[in-house]
Amino acid sequence: MIAIIGTGLIGCSWAALMAASGRRVVIHDTRPEAGRAVAEFWDSVKPALVELGLAGDTTEPDFQVESSLEAAVSRADFVFENIPERLDAKRALYAAMEPHLKPDAIVATSSSGLELSDLQEGWQNPGRLIIGHPFNPPHLVPLVELYANDRTDPDVLPRARALYESCGKVTITLKREVMGHVANRLQAALWREAIHLVDAGVASVKDVNAAIWAGPGLRWAIMGPHMLLNLGGGEGGLRAYCEQFTQSYTEWWDDLGKPQLTPETIDRLVEGLAEEIGGRDYATLRRQRDDQLVAVLKALGETRKTPAAPEHA
Ligand SMILES: NC(=O)c1ccc[n+]([C@@H]2O[C@H](COP(=O)([O-])OP(=O)(O)OC[C@H]3O[C@@H](n4cnc5c(N)ncnc54)[C@H](O)[C@@H]3O)[C@@H](O)[C@H]2O)c1
Structure with a gap:
């Protein structure tokens, strides 16, 4: 049994x-209307x-709406926590939730950038909490960023990874804690310069957008930046690329903007x-975004039938 706590943008998508x-x-x-929102999201x-x-x-879909938090989590093997990105709200939720969890239940927070060590404060047994950060919309975009630390029970990371991968997700695992995890930091770096250029x-704004979707964005759907620049170096690979462009990148990096969202x-x-x-x-x-995402995923062969649900779920 899966519990989805918080069914806004991200929770609806995980539920589907x-x-x-x-x-x-x-x-x-x-929200009292959450059941209707999840059902409508499923239909769409x-x-x-x-x-x-x-x-x-x-x-x-086998959706059950539960107005009591205790009842919602007490039968769950895996809890997706998707309430708003506020440390105090998440801590209060965990304090209310923890006494009612099954002993081996996993709680995965979708948090975009809060740090696990902060989220573990207040838990009797923080070993069951993990970061499982998706990219919007989680029912389509494959990436899930995982992070567990030395307070996490050893079986939690592999079990969480197995659940995500069983429904087609591509997981990456952070080796140490950093705010914003990996993908949002990369997105933040790019958006900062996109704002500066405007x-x-x-x-x-329109041309900056096109500079990504018609250019590097298309390649990034296929390979990451290190791999693409490896190809940019020809037969000599990334080393040759660095030999040719270190000077240019150093000057460009020095010239990048630091805008504020005034x-x-x-x-x-x-x-x-x-x-x-x-x-x-x-x-x-x-x-439009979702139709084109589906087309890209199909073209890239990312699609696969979801294997049977693992035993713990
Ligand atoms: N929006 C994104 O693009 C995105 C992407 C990845 C991860 N996230 C993360 O996912 C989480 C949720 O973000 P969102 O964009 O879906 O937010 P949202 O505001 O759309 O949804 C939050 C939902 O949680 C409910 N809620 C609030 N307090 C609650 C409580 N105590 N108990 C139960 N439900 C409660 C709200 O009624 C709402 O339906 C955040 O941690 C966010 O950082 C968001």
């Missing part, structure tokens, strides 16, 4: 993926899950983006 794999899913949220993403082989045509009047900068970005959005609403943009 878990239900698609035939698992029983109990959901709990402080089921075609994509079927297309990717992650759900069958006839799959009916702020400094180098290019429009109200003026936010206005400039929002106004610039409006031109590119051209009146499309949130649902339309989301559908």
Whole structure:
């Protein structure tokens, strides 16, 4: 049994993926309309899950809505925690949840960047808590970043990894704690310069976006930056690339911007983006993103049938 605690953007997506794999899913949220939100989300993403082989045509989700936190977690083998990114709120939730967990239950937080050692404070047994950070939307994007530390029970990381990988996720494991984990730090570095280029009047919001999606972004869907630059060095590989470009990168790095998200900068970005959005609403943009993500995943062969649910779930 899977428990999904907090069913906003991320919780709904995890709930859909878990239900698609035939698992029983109990959901709990402080919003009374959470059950309806999860059901509507399932209806909207089921075609994509079927297309990717992650759900069958006839799959009916086994969602159970539970208004009591205690009841929601008490039967769960694996708890996905997806409440807002606030340390105090997460700590309060864990304190309420821990006495009702099964002895071998795992709690995975989707936290985008909080540190595990901070989240472990207040637990009687912090050994069951792990970072399992997805990328939005988790039912489509394969990456999950895992982090466990020396207070984590030894079986927790491999069990968590097995659960994620059983539903098509690609896991990476952090070797040490760092705020923002890996992927959000990389995203933050890129976004910082994307903002600077607009702020400094180098290019429009639309052109900065195109510089990624029509350029390196397309390659990054296939290989990571170190591997791609290895190819950029020709037969000599990354070493040759470094010999040729160390001087250039050193100068570029020195010249990168350090913008702040001031109200003026936010206005400039929002106004610039409006031109590119051209009146499309949130649902339309989301559908475009998800349809194209499915197409990319299929083209890359990332899709695979979800193996049977492991015994512990
Ligand atoms: N939004 C993203 O792109 C993204 C990506 C990856 C990870 N995350 C992480 O996932 C987590 C959730 O983010 P989100 O964007 O889904 O947030 P959200 O605001 O969309 O959803 C949070 C949900 O938690 C519920 N909630 C709040 N307090 C609760 C409580 N005490 N008990 C039960 N439910 C409660 C809210 O009613 C809401 O439905 C955060 O830790 C965030 O950092 C977000």
